[in-house]
Amino acid sequence: MTRQLDPTRQLDSSGATPTVAGPAAGPRHGQSTIRRRSIRDVALLAGVSVGTVSNVLNNPSLVAEATRDRVQRAIDDLGFVRNGSARQLRAGKSRAVGAIVLDVANPFFTEVTRGIEDRLREANCLLVLCSSDDSVDKEAHYLGVLEEQRVRGLLITPATRDVASLERLQKLGTTVVLLDRTSPTPDLCSVAVDDVRGGELAGAHLLEHGHQRIGFINGPRATRQCADRRRGLRKAVRAAGLDPDKVIQEVTTQTLNADGGERALHTLLDSAAPQPSALFCVNDVTALGALRGLQRREVSVPGDMAVVGYDDVEFAAMLSTPLTSVRQPKYQLGQAAADLLLAEPHTHHQQQVFHPELVVRESSEPIVG
Amino acid sequence: MTRQLDPTRQLDSSGATPTVAGPAAGPRHGQSTIRRRSIRDVALLAGVSVGTVSNVLNNPSLVAEATRDRVQRAIDDLGFVRNGSARQLRAGKSRAVGAIVLDVANPFFTEVTRGIEDRLREANCLLVLCSSDDSVDKEAHYLGVLEEQRVRGLLITPATRDVASLERLQKLGTTVVLLDRTSPTPDLCSVAVDDVRGGELAGAHLLEHGHQRIGFINGPRATRQCADRRRGLRKAVRAAGLDPDKVIQEVTTQTLNADGGERALHTLLDSAAPQPSALFCVNDVTALGALRGLQRREVSVPGDMAVVGYDDVEFAAMLSTPLTSVRQPKYQLGQAAADLLLAEPHTHHQQQVFHPELVVRESSEPIVG
DNA sequence: GACGTACGGTGAAACCTTTCAAAGAGCCCG
């Protein structure tokens, strides 16, 4: 994750007005459009055949220098730009790669997307981005349109468990890579992050610091990520020779946001017989809510309560008490996915698993002195 | 901004591990690919001409029902999917729309993008997303590739001031809409948010609450957004019959992040002769840093200092002291841009300007009692 | 029974590029 924030990044602006201003400029008539020049026009102007023009573009070494220059000048004079559709029709494949994620606006996918895009640009490909919102319908819609476009490859965080249609696509020549999901079959590539390991890291960290009672604010256990992180946490406890059911006090929130986190915190502290001395939140947003609740209850962090989040979102490091969190290599995940997709020949189907990393900050540091 | 956060949105995970795990599954050979079926295959199987198959697909009403069914069955049996390249070649235009933004990973553009995508999906179009990173080179690269693809339209936050190449594109039949930038010429559509107004809103709000000395943490004045917001703030002060130079104490930070904000805050408070009672930060991230600094200095918010940010980013509402902020209609901005692009015929060039909105929260509320 | 009409369906052209066999030009060597 070496990408740095540029000034613009910081200057993003977000606010909302439901009222559209729209003092539109007076109606104006657009100029009539100019005809696009084709390779024929170039050939005509340069006095060569279309085959030669094509060679200048694709195999310049086959063309004599004088001719090459003449053709190039004609291209420049006419402002000729190759027609991608025609090229693709001939080639049978396009330079576009489709990516279907759950939500482009989700900061996780946003970073992943950026990793994908940067790799694709290097390979001179374009990224077609689609949000499925975890809806099977939208996913099917996009799959259809992307198949029509004969995209060169497809990166997808599937909304369905069923990967049959993806395998069909792959057999038809479209490389498929699963994103943030391990492939259930060995015939598809996939890249994912080990959430069990992430939970384990958080648990081990807190246990190392001597915490004997750990509060755990979890989300719906039906969500794979929640289930996996929980499994990791319990694994860490067992590894320390302790009983997860005794050490961990788990509270679940259906809404994985700040309010849900704060509510869960109050539930936890109001009911827990021996109060926990540490808190693990299934993601940073719930952790933020929990921190707010702790402040209201005048429980100091990390003095009275150590807190660990998950995701390491942008604001985690910026809080008054910087938050310890489990970081996932989002950007690299995207890069790796793109790399697998672009790899030629695409005959080996890899299931890559990335390791999360614990970023220790003030919120979980033992008080010195 | 009615889009709600779904659980997945919250479950986003972000952390980074520089070490790739990659215990790849054993090499496996991909199955040989199957030939794609064309409209000819369908015609053959259904015993009709290709023209009829095309009509079934595009003008079903022209085809007798019995024939239509027979053709449809053939299509289903063969798993035929239209070839987009061929269609586009014929039509001269594709179903794809290009969007060149400064950075997909920037939360502002992320939301804008989502607005664009949703509209395009309704119009059965695809979104090709590109990040220019404000680099003229990358922008030119993407412009070239998108032109080759003959995208139906282009949404762009230009890195260059020069819009000549965009006007050329438009004359060649590619609709162009400027994003978050007012068009310098009446020949291009544009959508933008009024940053002057935003600064004005923030200023007026603080003045209304009786603040006579306002600290202003600004970014590089060369940045349009910073300059505009500053202008708005000063305008509000003048409108209240006061002298901006007396009321406003401005500090500039080159880095628009939390650390820059905190540093600027300390500079401000260490030097300001009469201490300000209110603080306006040019964006929320710097405001977050300023809040951190205020906490360190044990200045209470809003008791001793009212604080207003800009952008209304996700975390603004989640802070211990929820932050008053100027919100921009990001999602609607994207929708409006897409609408302008899709409008037929594209002869009127509108310059739409959206209004920002002040979201008042605890950080600027007068202490009651 | 000839004619007009409406309906279904046909087949070829057009869209623009790439590829490839083949032709042409120039040259060397025997």
Next chain:
DNA sequence: CGGGCTCTTTGAAAGGTTTCACCGTACGTC
């Protein structure tokens, strides 16, 4: 001087779809 060689260039085919002028057929009308 002819054969063989290399270096350039050519021209046509192929790729899949849409469009459109046109052809048949069946039916109703005079």
